[in-house]
Amino acid sequence: MKKIVAFLFLVSSVGVLSQNVEKSIVLLDVDTNLPIEDATVYISKTKQTLLSNADGAVSFILNGVSNIQITHSSYDAIKLRSTILKEKVNTFYLKNSITGLEEIIITKEHPQKILKSLVENSINKLTIPARLKVYSREFFKLNGVNSHFNDGLMNFQMFGNSKNFKTDILVEQNRSYGIVNEEISSDVLGYNLNDIMQNYYNFKYLNPILELSAKKEYDFLVKAYSKNEDYNLMLVTPVDNTKELRDDFSILYDRKKKMIIEVSSFISPKTIANTKDRTSVGSKNIYKSLFKTIYRVENSNYYLVSSKEEIGFQRIDKNTKTNIEVKNYFVTTNFSNHSFTYKDSEVFKEKTLYNKKNSILTNYWDISGLAATADEQAIISIMETRE
Structure with missing residues (x-):
């Protein structure tokens, strides 16, 4: 009986640990393949808001299954389930919604x-x-x-x-x-x-x-x-x-x-x-x-x-x-x-x-809402070592 209890405890522990994993999303323009900066990524379960950096990347801790909403004023919004994030780094392509044919509006008021x-x-x-x-x-x-x-x-x-x-x-x-x-x-x-x-x-x-x-x-x-x-x-x-x-x-x-x-x-x-x-x-x-x-x-x-x-x-x-x-x-x-x-x-x-x-209690910057780019991280690392 003790062995069965131990086994169940082990399975339960592995399940909990597997739910708390760090994931990254990289957002690219579908036509240019360039990174998309300033996209808002909203994790429904934790109500956490993230912002894509200059590399188009966001990082966060995924705790269980959640809906994820990605929006940007210049791109079509997308919604996805966290279950499709199979890799540690997952790339998604967004379609630019700006056609260049925006109509000029004549207003009665200035x-x-x-x-x-x-x-x-x-x-x-x-x-x-x-x-x-x-x-x-x-x-x-x-x-x-x-x-x-x-x-x-x-x-x-x-x-x-x-x-x-x-x-x-x-x-x-x-x-x-x-x-x-x-x-x-x-x-x-x-x-x-x-x-x-x-x-x-x-x-x-x-x-x-x-x-x-x-x-x-x-x-x-x-x-x-x-x-x-x-x-x-x-x-x-x-x-x-x-x-x-x-x-x-x-x-x-x-x-x-x-x-x-x-x-x-x-x-x-x-x-x-x-x-x-x-x-x-x-x-x-x-x-x-x-x-x-x-x-x-x-x-x-x-x-x-x-x-x-x-x-x-x-x-x-x-x-x-x-x-x-x-x-x-x-x-x-x-x-x-x-x-x-x-x-x-x-x-x-x-x-x-x-x-x-x-006052550093955790590596809060890794899942802060705005991931550092590779260039920014290099600058931070240099300053940290010279303190």
């Missing part, structure tokens, strides 16, 4: 007025109170040398309302490495975590094109979005003769629900070429800038899924010029509209994770 209405409605629709479990990652490059890195798992408890928005942050785990000893100004190093959510939930990055003067400074265009008849795409571009450093904006929105789905912006090489470099001490001459946020509508919930920011600029110091590049990622891995309890002493009140002592 598109800027439509945008203002979208922003106002989206702010009011975003789910608050809510808890976002977030993975954050940052790379910092100084004069062409990768110099600092940090990442961390955090819980953002958001409460209040759009006019009185508050956030408490609890850090679960984090790590920070640096290989350059030069002093770096704190105003260019890392997210300001104290106001980052407020910026995203108030669509602060759209402010330049919401001002009254923007009607003269930008061209507004609204297009129907191919493949999804519920979506429209608004493109806002600087006027051709601009001498100012202004972004090109793209806003994807649900025209029926009047909710913003994606916001992206970048400064085009043409705009940079038309602007004069500043020479006064303390000036910053930007040579690269891009930004993208993705929001998710799930039943009655509406929340931030991810953000990505990159900026490169030359800072004019008294006796020298310093080139600085910062790359930030922000991914919501789990969402809840419930509050959780915590002590005030547990709340993280610093601006960034750079000065926080490392």
Whole structure:
């Protein structure tokens, strides 16, 4: 009898272990065979959200059978069962849904007025109170040398309302490495975590094109979005003769629900070429800038899924010029509209994770929601060994 019990225990243990396995999905364009970045992969059973990296890859722990939903604003969505993930690394091909024949929409209202209405409605629709479990990652490059890195798992408890928005942050785990000893100004190093959510939930990055003067400074265009008849795409571009450093904006929105789905912006090489470099001490001459946020509508919930920011600029110091590049990622891995309890002493009140002592309990970055690319992992490994 003891042998039978032992055998059953062994079978049960093997079954449990076999269910907790790490899996990877690689997403490629079916026509170009190129990796697809910024695709959202949603694991139904664990309610975990993942984002594909620049290699088109995501990694996660599979615990039992689950439905998996893969979406991207430019590709046909697919749904699959986890049972078809036979290999550790599984490749799927997505079909691009953008035909290039999107119809230009003539509106009675000026598109800027439509945008203002979208922003106002989206702010009011975003789910608050809510808890976002977030993975954050940052790379910092100084004069062409990768110099600092940090990442961390955090819980953002958001409460209040759009006019009185508050956030408490609890850090679960984090790590920070640096290989350059030069002093770096704190105003260019890392997210300001104290106001980052407020910026995203108030669509602060759209402010330049919401001002009254923007009607003269930008061209507004609204297009129907191919493949999804519920979506429209608004493109806002600087006027051709601009001498100012202004972004090109793209806003994807649900025209029926009047909710913003994606916001992206970048400064085009043409705009940079038309602007004069500043020479006064303390000036910053930007040579690269891009930004993208993705929001998710799930039943009655509406929340931030991810953000990505990159900026490169030359800072004019008294006796020298310093080139600085910062790359930030922000991914919501789990969402809840419930509050959780915590002590005030547990709340993280610093601006960034750079000065926080490392707290590594697990290899959280392997299944963080955003897998590192091979190039990024090489940078992290170098910094880690030189700590």
